[in-house]
Amino acid sequence: MGNIGIKSRQVALGGVISALCIALLFLGGAANLTIVVPMAAGALIMLVAVEVGKGPALCAWVAVSALALLITPNRVVALTFALLYGYYPIAKQKLERLPRKTVEYACKLLIFNAGTLAAVFIAIFVFGASETVQGIWGRLDMDPWFALILGNVLVGSFACVVYDRLLTQCYMLYIERYRQKLFRGAKWGS
Numbered sequence: 001m002g003n004i005g006i007k008s009r010q011v012a013l014g015g016v017i018s019a020l021c022i023a024l025l026f027l028g029g030a031a032n033l034t035i036v037v038p039m040a041a042g043a044l045i046m047l048v049a050v051e052v053g054k055g056p057a058l059c060a061w062v063a064v065s066a067l068a069l070l071i072t073p074n075r076v077v078a079l080t081f082a083l084l085y086g087y088y089p090i091a092k093q094k095l096e097r098l099p100r101k102t103v104e105y106a107c108k109l110l111i112f113n114a115g116t117l118a119a120v121f122i123a124i125f126v127f128g129a130s131e132t133v134q135g136i137w138g139r140l141d142m143d144p145w146f147a148l149i150l151g152n153v154l155v156g157s158f159a160c161v162v163y164d165r166l167l168t169q170c171y172m173l174y175i176e177r178y179r180q181k182l183f184r185g186a187k188w189g190s
Helices: 002-030 036-052 054-071 075-085 088-095 101-125 130-137 144-183
Strands: none
Touching: 002 036, 002 054, 002 075, 036 054, 036 075, 036 088, 036 144, 054 075, 054 088, 075 088, 075 101, 088 101, 088 144, 101 144
16 A cells, blocks of 8 residues: 555655646746756756656656647757757766766766757757758858758757756755755655
């Protein structure tokens, strides 16, 4: 009987945080906060991973991504969450267990840049933003596609370092200051 109560609390916590993520992505899409809102929603997914485990966090990420792609007014917000900021906090936990820091950071940069480029190419080829790319990068004296990829790798690498540090700070703040106040020793059973 106790195991059913733990599972119920896990599902409830995952559902509440998923609903908060959807609301955040919806409002962020309406306000055109393309980067900040998916980052914040990813930090919420990190709470699911911390409290109930990686499996439920992955389920929450998939559910939020699918719903966000269907209902948010700005598909780019949903896309950046789905392909980058939503799963990165879960992957971060796994990558930080690697024995060598150089391998850890190389994997983080690879995951982040692959997600960034995938989101950009889907936005261009699926959502039809190729004219925007030509307009922005066409002014440079180089191939606009090369400039786009180079710019995303440079900006993506910087964003990866910043987001990784922000997630670490959010995690520490949550564990040290808010976890006990919010859950008062609840046993989630990870």
